[in-house]
Amino acid sequence: MSLVDQSEASAKFLRAEANRCVACGLCLPHCPTYRLTMSEADSPRGRIQMMNGVASGHIPLNKKFVQHMDRCLTCRACESVCPNDVIYGQLIDEARAMIIAAPDTITSQTLAKKNKLRVFLEMELIAKPRRIDSLRSPIRLFQKIGLQQWLLQSNFLKKTKVQSLVSQLPPVKKPCASTMDQKTLATGWEEVYPAIGKQRGEVGLFLGCVARLADAVTLNSTIFVLNRLGYRVHIPFAQTCCGAIHQHSGDMAMGATLALQNQKAFEALNIHTIITTASGCGVQLKEASVGQTSKASGYNDGRDSISTVIDISRFLVTAEGWDDVKIEPLPYQVAVHDPCSLRNVLQDQSYPYTLLARIPSLRILPLAGNDQCCGAAGTYFLDQAEMASKLRADKLLAVKLSKARYIATSNIGCSMYIASGLQTTDVEVLHPVTLLARQMGIQ
Numbered sequence: 001m002s003l004v005d006q007s008e009a010s011a012k013f014l015r016a017e018a019n020r021c022v023a024c025g026l027c028l029p030h031c032p033t034y035r036l037t038m039s040e041a042d043s044p045r046g047r048i049q050m051m052n053g054v055a056s057g058h059i060p061l062n063k064k065f066v067q068h069m070d071r072c073l074t075c076r077a078c079e080s081v082c083p084n085d086v087i088y089g090q091l092i093d094e095a096r097a098m099i100i101a102a103p104d105t106i107t108s109q110t111l112a113k114k115n116k117l118r119v120f121l122e123m124e125l126i127a128k129p130r131r132i133d134s135l136r137s138p139i140r141l142f143q144k145i146g147l148q149q150w151l152l153q154s155n156f157l158k159k160t161k162v163q164s165l166v167s168q169l170p171p172v173k174k175p176c177a178s179t180m181d182q183k184t185l186a187t188g189w190e191e192v193y194p195a196i197g198k199q200r201g202e203v204g205l206f207l208g209c210v211a212r213l214a215d216a217v218t219l220n221s222t223i224f225v226l227n228r229l230g231y232r233v234h235i236p237f238a239q240t241c242c243g244a245i246h247q248h249s250g251d252m253a254m255g256a257t258l259a260l261q262n263q264k265a266f267e268a269l270n271i272h273t274i275i276t277t278a279s280g281c282g283v284q285l286k287e288a289s290v291g292q293t294s295k296a297s298g299y300n301d302g303r304d305s306i307s308t309v310i311d312i313s314r315f316l317v318t319a320e321g322w323d324d325v326k327i328e329p330l331p332y333q334v335a336v337h338d339p340c341s342l343r344n345v346l347q348d349q350s351y352p353y354t355l356l357a358r359i360p361s362l363r364i365l366p367l368a369g370n371d372q373c374c375g376a377a378g379t380y381f382l383d384q385a386e387m388a389s390k391l392r393a394d395k396l397l398a399v400k401l402s403k404a405r406y407i408a409t410s411n412i413g414c415s416m417y418i419a420s421g422l423q424t425t426d427v428e429v430l431h432p433v434t435l436l437a438r439q440m441g442i443q
């Protein structure tokens, strides 16, 4: 499809889908940006009307338009409550693709026109996550000799995006080693982690890009629990980033390319259950597997996958083998944070609670304000730091009022962003499966 055809397909989709919005306004109270600014232009209804206007040529694609699109978190709270099932997630992706395709003279001063460094990082690092694996040892050294701490305390980085990233990076852990002598991949992970005891099935594990570095704890815990329940875990070497970062910044082609590469990587091993531990990646892989992402722009080849993409909590709730494992009690309180991707799109938000209920003596409660985004939202916390920080402040207050010892969340982006605001407290932010694995004896 040529660029002209693709732009026309995109505009046609935008007009048709935007026209399905009946402007009832039921989504407005659920929109975090509308709640913060009280501006119609920062509401789902307002954004949809603007997209329609631009796609129809009635209003110009100018800096103001881009600013209101940039301010959207893509949390999809609006989509989850829309009585007319307007697919807002695809609308905002298409609107961003339209912005990226616009002439530089219109949008050069906006966030939507990414700088060269960012494009380079997205293409050469995020989209090639084995390069991220090669950063593990130097980053561990950087943390071990106290350079991370020094950088943060010295104010050397001032209030830059790099400072924000460095402050959020948790202690980087190594991938776990299996109990058998397995082939270790160049990624540091092993290609197979064998089941322990009675064999109950085979699954694939999606590593992600940032998560394989920053959230090895959750991935190691996932492998530990699955193996002990009797599941053999496969980690295909050829898997890559899920493509969400590219997709949501308007690069639909790269989003679709990466999704397809992942499908092929798992199917080449004849693995048809793909487990995700970050709900943001889970949404991207799941929607790509049913041909939903980027269809409007014509990038998706319409190839429905035969694989099932499933969040780890949901998988474990219905898994077998629980009678064969021992779970130690934990007499503390955990507040569960529902990531937007888990709640508004996958609608799997009940599973972490059910899973955590397997831990004896643990008191489980929902974190207040779970219907509102924490502000992390992919790279939103970097691009819209002020808005993101206001949203996080609400979460931090909810954490304080909950008096919980642990905050359980199923998305690494939310986890890092919330945790970076809690560094002076004893509250620990972690994935539900990590808490479970600890009570099952992981070292």
Ligand code: SF4
Pocket (backbone or CB within 6 Å): 020, 021, 022, 023, 024, 025, 026, 027, 028, 044, 045, 048, 078, 081, 082, 083, 084, 085, 086
């Ligand atoms: S709830 Fe749906 S139909 Fe109503 S204004 Fe929002 S997007 Fe439009």
Ligand code: SF4
Pocket (backbone or CB within 6 Å): 030, 031, 032, 033, 034, 042, 043, 044, 047, 071, 072, 073, 074, 075, 076, 077, 078, 079, 088
């Ligand atoms: S995706 Fe979230 S921030 Fe964007 S319009 Fe919908 S509710 Fe508002």
